């Protein structure tokens with residue numbers, strides 16, 4: 001089976017859809033000729049022409065607004081916002097428009113658009129290249145929010161997103177583009193070519209939106225996480241020797257609550273882990289749902305581990321980032337609780 | 338049969354890509370001295386052609402000609418040359434630091450030095466710039482300590498911004514340099530607001546917004562024009578048209594057939610389009626606009642025509658998207674060389690002085706770098722303790738708890 005980085009897998013997903021469906025178009029800042037600052041669209045303009053793959057003005061609300069208009073016409077744009085940190089000018093288009101068009105028009109109009117954007121830290125990018133804004137989207141009824149953690153899921157989920165008839169925010173943890181990253185920033189970086197999840201089938205396949213994956217099985221505690229933190233959790237579990245079950249949510253909205261409940265009922269403990277700031281983060285939603293549904297199975301309080309409630313700092317990145325040491329410490333503490 | 342053929346989707350293409358010969362046929366360059374200089378109270382409607390032409394002072398023989406050449410102070414020009422030499426030397430040295438792994442990131446303004454340096458010379462104490470990342474010349478033309486700038490780049494223990502910001506995102510209220518955000522366009526409108534406040538308070542301070550050609554596409558640019566148009570505050574709206582926005586040429590911002598200056602006309606804002614590599618033109622136009630603003634005649638938009646000689650940033654490789662020889666072929670030349678030649682011809686400056694100035698600035702920068710490095714390099718001096726300060730004026734309970742949890 002071919003091996004791909006997450007960048008190649010994402011590119012391949014767009015390539016497959018551009019090839020299969022004349023209605024798919026791809027655009028964003030530096031996306032056309034250059035192929036994107038992270039190279040996710042490299043070669044696509046050459047292959048499909050400027051009618052299908054093109055550069056946009058630096059105007060994020062324009063990128064999303066035009067995508068909504070195209071969607072209303074009946075085509076399927078898959079657009080890129082260069083960094084999730086720059087998506088806010090498009091927030092009004094997403095919240096007030098994309099999310100509600102189906103509902104307010106009684107499905108007369110729909111919004112089959114995909115908004116891809118690199119998120120998360122770990123690249124010394126400071127506050128404008130590191131944010132994890134997922135909860136700003138999960139809070140909005142009418143948009144789906146997806147976040148893959150590996151090349152296989154990235155390709156399958158992106159194809160599913162492009163084929164989805166509702167708007168999808170497709171978050172790409174940029175620190176995972178080239179390889180899994182477990183938070184040990186001082187160790188050599190690994191790449192996907194040596195990882196089983198770097199095996200990506202050719203051609204068309206989908207990963208269903210709304211289905212979590214049990215990333216590692218365990219009996220004593222459930223870790224609910226997604227994106228880069230999947231590998232941080234894996235490292236912390238290995239380093240503490242705690243028998244934890246790691247669930248990669250993959251899709252935050254819709255959420256695969258059945259997989260979550262099943263695991264927590266089995267283990268009786270739950271940690272929620274994300275990179276985004278703690279307060280009102282998606283972890284708050286997860287903790288609330290686990291508490292509502294699994295209260296009588298819980299042996300200790302649900303614990304949240306997350307980015308601190310500050311803007312994402314530049315130099316203090318590794319103090320800010322919830323790395324394996326912090327996760328391991330919290331894991332041990334909850335096992336003693 | 339329909340009388341209409343199928344519609345075609347238009348995507349602008351730059352005149353050249355890698356492998357092509359550079360082509361600047363689209364840049365029409367009027368003769369130096371050919372553009373008139375209106376009075377500073379001239380209504381926007383009576384000076385519309387200044388948005389479409391190009392104000393130039395230095396002609397090909399290195400002489401200063403025309404109405405915009407009048408009343409330029411030689412001392413300012415000499416100081417301007419020195420500041421530009423200083424900026425370029427600083428950029429080179431900071432690039433070296435990045436290559437040595439002492440900082441994570443850097444952005445140069447090579448070829449664009451005249452704009453920030455020349456504009457700064459027209460401002461007074463108390464005025465405020467809302468810069469982008471390519472206006473280091475604004476700070477380097479003041480007495481802001483270079484060591485502090487380098488400490489910011491190194492995110493060390495003396496970093497005035499405590500390691501919180503990406504390198505080069507300086508901030509100094511005292512030196513009229515608003516904190517750089519990194520989100521494009523957001524600060525252009527804030528300059529308009531700052532200027533509105535000056536008018537509300539009955540002061541005489543002016544504000545300057547800064548934006549790149551690519552970023553004029555941002556919604557906030559258009560918000561700036563409408564607010565400036567309505568309230569007529571003392572603001573100068575600077576558009577630095579260096580032809581490129583990472584890999585996208587100016588046409589992707591709608592600046593292929595219309596000029597960026599012309600965007601102001603529909604808002605009844607006067608606009609100047611200026612040769613940004615001609616220090617004399619830069620200084621003259623800046624003075625005109627600042628004078629206009631300070632006298633209460635309202636905003637001016639200035640398009641500075643220049644070329645981004647450097648890669649976008651240390652993460653960029655322009656050979657992937659533009660002709661290799663393009664920067665040498667840029668028809669407006671090198672701003673430092675042009676000003677130097679002019680001053681040498683007037684016997685105000687010499688080749689020896691040039692060499693000496695370069696050596697002096699290199700020494701200054703080397704010494705400042707050495708001192709800055711003694712406070713640590715890339716993150717080595719920034720404290721996690723500072724991370725929780727200044728999120729709010731008073732630290733709320735949850736942040737105090739988080740800081741405790743982190744154990745600092």
Ligand SMILES: Cc1ncc(C[n+]2csc(CCOP(=O)(O)OP(=O)(O)O)c2C)c(N)n1
Nearest residue numbers: 086471519520521549550551552581582583
């Ligand atoms: C809102 C927003 N969108 C995208 C970016 C990413 N980005 C950083 S610089 C840049 C190009 C800007 O070009 P231009 O405005 O011409 O300025 P120049 O770099 O040429 O000085 C882009 C797209 C950003 N920083 N902010």
Ligand SMILES: [Mg+2]
Nearest residue numbers: 549550581582
């Ligand atoms: Mg530019």
